[in-house]
Every structure is written in C-alpha cells, then in structure tokens.
C-alpha cells in the first residue's frame with residue numbers, strides 16, 4: 002500500500018499529492034516507533050496534531066490534564082540545589098516592558114536581517130526547482146523570521162502551562178518554589194515574543210503540527226517525570242539551542258537584547274529539569290520504565306530535528322500552486338541556514354539527555370546513525386550558566 006502510493010503520487014494533482022505526502026509523513030512516525038509504550042502514549046497526540054490538525058482548526062485548544070497535584074504540609078527544605086536555583090531566579094528577574102521597544106525595526110531590510118538570509122536562499126530554491134525572484138528574498142526572510150518567532154511564542158505558551166502543571170505535581174518542595182519563578186519567567190517570554198511579533202514583524206504563523214504533538218503529549222501525560230522530560234529537557238533544550246542560533250545570527254539589536262535575557266532564564270529552566278530527573282531516573286524507576294523514557298526522548302529529538310519543516314510558510318507561499326510540499330521539504334532540508342539551525346538546536350539538547358542518563362549504550366548507536374553522535378560530549382546545563390552561554394555565543398560569533 003505504502004509503496005504503491007509512493008509510486009503513483011507524482012502523477013497526482015499537487016493538492017492530492019500534498020495530502021498523500023502529509024499522511025505518509027505522519028505514518029512514518031508510527032512505523033518508526035519501536036517501543037509499544039511510546040507508541041501508545043504518543044499516538045493520540047500524533048493523531049490530534051498531524052491528522053486532525055487540532056492546533057490549526059480553532060483559535061483555542063483544550064487538552065485534558067490527568068496529573069496529580071501534590072501537597073506537603075511540612076514545607077521541607079528538601080533540595081539544596083533547587084533552593085539555590087530559586088535564589089538565583091529571584092535575583093535574575095527582569096521586566097519585559099523595559100526592553101528598548103523604541104528601536105525601529107524594518108524586517109525587510111537585508112542589511113539588518115532578523116534571521117540569516119541563507120535559511121531559504123535563491124541558490125537552494127533553484128536546485129529543487131522553485132523559482133524565487135531576487136525581490137522575493139527579503140519577503141521570504143520576513144516569513145521565515147516570523148515563522149521561527151511564532152514557534153518560539155507557541156512553545157513559550159506550552160512552557161507557561163507545563164511549568165504550572167509541573168509546579169503542582171513535583172515531589173520536591175524546593176522545586177515548587179523554584180517552579181513558581183519559572184511560571185513568571187515563561188509568562189514574560191510569552192509577553193516579549195508576542196510583542197515583538199505584533200509590533201515589529203507584523204506577522205504570525207499558526208503552531209507547527211509537530212510542536213503541537215509534543216506539547217499535547219506532555220500536557221496530557223499523567224506522569225510528572227514525563228512532563229519534566231518533555232518540557233524541561235526536550236522543548237526547553239531545543240528552544241535554548243534555537244534561541245542561541247538566532248542570538249548569534251540576528252543583526253537586529255532589539256531581538257538580540259530580548260534573546261539575551263530569555264536565554265539566561267531558559268538556562269535555569271533546563272538546569273532544573275536535569276536536577277529533578279537525574280536522581281529520579283537513576284533510583285526510582287524500573288528498567289522497563291527507564292527504557293521507555295530513553296526511547297521517548299530519542300523519538301522526540303528526531304521529531305524536532307527532522308520535522309521542523311516550516312510547512313506553515315509553505316502553505317502561506319505555495320499552497321494551491323504547482324510547487325509541492327516535497328519540493329519545499331527538500332529546500333528546507335538543504336538550505337545552509339536551516340542546516341545550521343537544526344544542528345545548533347541539538348548541541349544544547351543531546352548533552353542534557355546524556356546528563357539525565359538516557360544516552361545509554363543501547364541508545365547511542367541510534368543517535369549515531371541519525372547523525373547526532375557529534376553532540377555526545379557537549380556541556381550539559383549544570384556545567385553552564387546563562388551568562389557563560391551568552392559569552393560562548395559571543396565568542397563563537399567573533400571568531
């Protein structure tokens with residue numbers, strides 16, 4: 002069935018080809034999943050996100066939460082490192098309204114690009130048979146920047162709601178106090194990204210289907226550690242890489258300043274996730290449960306890396322034209338800026354997966370086969386503060 006569809010899809014009209022392409026892409030996720038538990042927990046979210054397109058149908062989405070709110074009436078100081086993070090978070094608070102919002106931003110100015118021009122460039126487009134006129138390059142740059150920042154914004158809304166859930170369900174009392182600061186941080190991130198998109202870029206894209214799947218999966222999972230793994234390690238880890246990429250590559254000063262502050266908050270968030278999970282994974286779960294988490298993390302890493310294809314920009318630019326979804330995918334896969342973007346996301350993520358013990362000898366060959374072996378030895382969140390991260394990015398930029 003699968004092969005037959007593959008054979009005939011090139012002779013179908015573009016609209017039908019695209020629908021077949023979409024269904025096959027979604028099916029690939031199910032076929033590739035080896036662990037039945039991962040498949041069972043991820044499948045309902047994948048159906049909602051990829052096939053029903055729940056993130057795009059309406060202005061609002063309701064996700065059924067199933068976790069337990071955990072109280073402790075003795076108020077213990079039960080985790081000194083989390084307590085220290087809480088102290089640091091209180092000192093690190095900043096006001097989104099105080100950013101230099103008066104900065105004038107022209108998102109179409111190629112001399113002050115918001116995102117690098119080679120994220121989707123003329124040469125790469127030509128190679129896959131898409132004609133992009135020179136005059137369209139800055140318009141495309143504007144679309145790509147708006148798309149990236151829109152996904153950051155939607156991810157931040159996921160983080161805001163997930164941080165609230167995690168604060169309810171976490172077993173450590175010091176974690177609850179720390180979690181309260183993260184909720185405020187994420188609220189501020191929603192504020193600044195939304196303001197930048199509406200006041201400076203004037204364009205917003207809907208949530209990417211794969212991002213919706215991941216958020217849906219962790220919001221509806223009843224297990225607190227899966228929420229931590231999904232949000233604090235996977236989504237936050239990837240976001241940290243993505244923010245770092247844009248911080249390093251943007252020439253627009255307001256965005257750079259905004260990202261500098263957000264990155265320092267996010268570094269604390271990932272650090273918290275690592276602290277909470279390291280001990281839990283090594284001491285409190287069975288081998289079978291451990292393996293499920295190893296597989297889940299790997300599937301999500303792949304989902305984010307391979308499937309963050311900016312189809313929302315495709316729909317905007319080429320929906321209803323003869324350019325196919327498959328051509329667009331090739332363009333996004335081969336554009337040099339997009340390749341750097343995907344790579345840098347993983348430099349922050351994979352070392353944290355290692356740090357919480359999920360990069361086991363059983364999993365290493367899978368990561369290596371997927372081209373992620375080069376990130377095994379990077380620095381994990383506890384070894385790197387937000388300030389160091391910014392200094393590193395500045396150094397790499399200057400080199």
Ligand SMILES: [Fe+2]
Nearest residue numbers: 157160187190
């Ligand atoms: Fe955030």
Ligand SMILES: [Fe+2]
Nearest residue numbers: 160237267270
């Ligand atoms: Fe965060």
